[in-house]
Amino acid sequence: MTKPNTGELNPQESAASEIKSYATGFIVSLLLTVGAFAALLSDLPSTWKIVLICVAALLQIIVHMRNFLHLSFSGGQSREDLLLVLFSVCLLAIMAGGTWYIMSDLGGRMHQASGSDAAMPEAPTR
Amino acid sequence: MSGETSPIVGNLDWNVTPYTDLLKHVDSSTIVGAGAASVLVLGAIAGLVLFTYMRWWGPLYRNWLTSPDAKKIGIMYIALALVMLARGIIEGFVMRAHQAMALGTLAQKESGLVAPDHFAQLFSTHGTIMIFFVAMPLLIGLINFVLPQQLGARDMAFPVLNQVSLGLTAAGAGLIMISLLVGQFGTGGWTMYPPYTGKIFSPGEGVDYWLWAILISGMGSTLTGMNFAVTIFKERAPGMHLMRMPLFCWTSLCVAIMLIYAMPALTVSSVMLALDRYADFHFFTNAAGGNMMNYANIFWMFGHPEVYILILPAFGVFSEISSTYSGKRLYGYTSLVIASMSIAVISFTVWLHHFFTMGQSAGVNIAFGIATMIIGIPTGVKIYDWMATLWRGRVRITAPIVYLTGFFLLFVIGGLSGIILANPSIDYQVHNSTFLVAHFHNVIIPGVLYGMLAGIHYWFPKAFGFRLSETWGRRTALLFVGGFIFTFMPLYVLGLMGMPRRSPTFQNPDFMPWMYIAAFGGVLMLCALASLCWTFWTSYRNRRALAVPGGDPWNGSTLEWSTPAPVPEWTFPCIPRVKAREDWGETKRRGDPWRSPETYTDIEMPANTAHGLLIAGASFTLGFAMVWHIWWLAILGVLAIPGLVVLRGMRVIEPNIIPAAQVEEEDRRFRQQVASLPPATRADEETERNRGVPDLSEFAG
Structure with a gap:
């Protein structure tokens, strides 16, 4: 079908490889989703759970971009694709990092660092 | 209930x-x-x-509702926005009238025109409507109409997706409208912060109306952003390099980028709130580890880029009109491009300034305060560029230039009050007061509203073939300027006197004189609305005298002025080969710009389809059913949307072919007409002698 990033139709190449790519993507993303739920339901310590879910999420993004959105770093449009990915990563890093920065600061000031939600905030000692 | x-x-x-x-x-x-x-x-x-x-039902359905033509979709977006604008302005007036009567006493705490709960609904719908269903459709409509023409394209990259986006926006607007008649709207303001908007404190249907209107129309806006970006990257005419694009296209590109990256944040925060309300989740409750502060965080991650989504198209319009009406080339094109792109990126780094007082440390506030002050710099660059464009030009004081002048004077004041608010220590004093209300109206009205109305005035002849009445246009502009000054300048004073925003009543009689002035401003705004309607009506009645079949009434220099007015469905009989920035101006300078193309070919246009209309109907049904917990209908709506998409995907759809002979005939007729029309000088621009064919000897732009 379509070669990545050229837009040219290649009738020689059968539709089978295209379908195979989609099917691989579908199965891998399904496994990653199930894996994330499995990690959540497992008996691992919660830090490990969070790490595993984050890794699964990042892999999920890569699978989607590669197999479903046909992003490729080789071919006629690789420079555009690279710029697009870098720009997206930059903005998402601002959003995710900013959230982390803000919410952890707020959490610290709410004395939530120990993870005990019910703990009453003590009077400020400053 | x-x-x-x-x-x-x-x-x-x-x-x-x-x-x-x-x-x-x-x-x-x-x-x-x-x-x-x-x-x-x-x-x-x-x-x-x-x-x-x-x-009119037949023509409405055949020519408009089922049309995938970006120009018509743009006009429909603007029509929707103007209807919603009428409601928004009237609501604003009711609120001003209420507060002018709302002085309570110790004996009788509440007074005024409307009950406190009703007042809360008014400011919630007013904000939601003005941001999501007036400003957004106005700018998306204007970009839809103008962008393909300026790029030298015949249509958007995805015409049917464009129709679907319009449908989703209209479905959201429909939900807001029906909330007037069926049930109540939410009372949590346009931001709908939990925990107040959670199920415990707001059990009714009000917040759900907001949620579904926002979710549905937000989806439409995200799709529109993608459509704009792909159109700009892929559909430019040959030779139209990025640095040859008119500035309006550049700001559209910035808007597209921001829509793509910012709108999902709104969708996420709304979905999380919806899950809290419908499925007993605890994202934003104190119980079970939720944190309502994260709502403010995610919401404003969308909300701040949003305000630049609103303002940048207006900046694009002002770039075009300052150049055209002063008969000069745009000053500092490159700096304007860099400034626009800087704004687009920096706008993603400042969102915390909307909640400086939420309780984070001073260090966090300072970081975002500095980022907020930095974003003022590129905006300042732009103001100077436009002033330099007007400098020593032969400026014609048309209605758009009145808007531009109002914008210069008022937007700078609004921007400066923004810089003041960017300082967290000052923000602690005036946050949640009417000082803030005055600030954001001071950037949104002179920025977005004036910009969009100026743009409508400027491109109206391209859409309908006749100019708008300049006299009434100027009157409207002056009324909007005066209405703004009288309504919102008193709010700065009231804010500094300590009046909280959104208060249905107050006990301080010192507020009253300023309240009366603001209420008078509200009357002026109503007059401006009436005057705007009258401008359209009187221009329509005089359409023969105001007709500009030559298609270039303002002696413009960008590609869209090379076509007839009203512009035909296919826009360009032959896709232009662009050789310079402001290509139409360059062609004018070389003489005989209206030469006909050598050959004509068949033109392929997307066929009409009811797809967008059906998706809109299904999503409106889904939204309404979810608001009222009519589960069977909601399930039908949820199933109908993918069903419609699959159905369309399985059908072979033939495009609409316009034969070369028809294109040639219409194009030759247009060129003969241009040759027969007398050229109009700048002095004649507002008179009947302006038939859309300008005097080329005067072109200097």
């Missing part, structure tokens, strides 16, 4: 309309509520009768 949820009609019953409130209890508040619902009902009936009497 009764306690039980019926399986058939959900939470709906006969007690949800404002008329039952009026029957139960007659006071000014229920009268206003029932009056608003009656306006909606009578307006709808009048519309139905008018369309039936004039036999």
Whole structure:
């Protein structure tokens, strides 16, 4: 079908490889989703759970971009694709990092660092 | 509302309309509520009768609702926005009128035109409507109309997706409108912060109306952003390099980028709130580890880029009109491009300034405060560029230039009050006061509203073939300027005097003089709205005298002025080969710009389809059913949307082919007409002698 990033139709190449790519993507993303739920339901310590879910999420993004959105770093449009990915990563890093920065600061000031939600905030000692 | 949820009609019953409130209890508040619902009902009936009497249903369906033409979609977006603008301005006036009567005493704490709960609904709908259903459709409509023409393209990259986006926006607007008649709207302001908007404190349908209107129209806006970006990257005419694009296209690109990256944040925060409300999740409750502060965080991650989504197209419009009406080339093109792109990126780094007082450390506030002050720099660069463009030009004081002048004077004041608010220590003093209300109206009205109205005035002849009345255009512009000054300058004073925003009542008689001035400003805004309507009507009546078949009434220099007015469906008989920035101006300088192309070819245009209309119907049904917990209908709506997409995907759809002979005939007729029309000088621009063919010897731009 379509070669990545050229837009040219290649009738020689059968539709089978295209379908195979989609099917691989579908199965891998399904496994990653199930894996994330499995990690959540497992008996691992919660830090490990969070790490595993984050890794699964990042892999999920890569699978989607590669197999479903046909992003490729080789071919006629690789420079555009690279710029697009870098720009997206930059903005998402601002959003995710900013959230982390803000919410952890707020959490610290709410004395939530120990993870005990019910703990009453003590009077400020400053 | 009764306690039980019926399986058939959900939470709906006969007690949800404002008329039952009026029957139960007659006071000014229920009268206003029932009056608003009656306006909606009578307006709808009048519309139905008018369309039936004039036999407009067929043409409306065939030529407009099913058209995938980006120009028509743009016009429909703007029509939707103007209807919503009328409601938004009237609501604003009701709020001003209420507060002018809302002085309470110790004995009687509440007074005024409407009840406190009704007042809260008013400011919530006013904000939601003005941001999501006036400003957004205005700018998306204008970009839809102008962008392909300026790029030298015939249509958007995805015409049917464009239709779907319009449908989703209209479905959201429909939900907001129907909330006047069926049930109540939310009372949490346009941001709907939990925990107040959670199920415990807001159990009714109000917040759900907001959620579904936002989710549905937000989806449409995200899709529109993608459509714009792909159009700009892939559909430019040959030779139209990025650095040859008119500035309006550049700001559209910035808008597209921001829509793509910012709108999902709104969708995420709304989905999380919806899950809290419908499925007992705890994202934003204190119980079970939720944190309502994260709502403010995610919401404003969208919300701040949003304000630049609103303002950047206006900056694009001002770049175009400052150049055209002063007869000069745009000053500092490259700096304007860099400034626009800087704004687009920096706008993603400042969102915390909307909640400086939420309780984070001073260090966090300082970081975002500095980022906020930095974003003022590129905006300042732009103001200087436009002033330098006007400098020593032969400026014609047309309606858009009146808007531009109002923008210069007022937007700078609004921007400066923004820089003041960017300082966290000052923000602690004035946050949540009417100082803030004055600030954001001061950037949104002179920025977005003036920019969009100036743009409508500027490109109106391209859409309908006749100019708008300059006299009435200038009157409208002056009324909007005066209305703004009288309504919102007093709010700065009131804010510094300590008046909280959104307060339905107050006990300080010192506020009253300023309240009266603001209420007078509200009257002026109503007059401006009436004057705007009259401008369209009187121009329509005089359309023969105002007709500009030559298509270039302002002696412009960008590609869209090379085509007839009204512009045909295919826009360009032959896709232009662009050789310079402001290519049409370059062609004028070389002489004989209206040469016909050598050959004509068949033109392929997307065929009409009802796809967008059906998706809009399904998503409106889904939204309404979810609001009223009519589960069977919601399931039908959810299934209908993917079903419609699959159905369309399985059909072979032939494009609409316009034969070369027809294109040639119409194009030759246009070129003969241009040759026969007398050229109009700048001095004649506002007179009947302006037939859309400018005097090329005067072109200097």
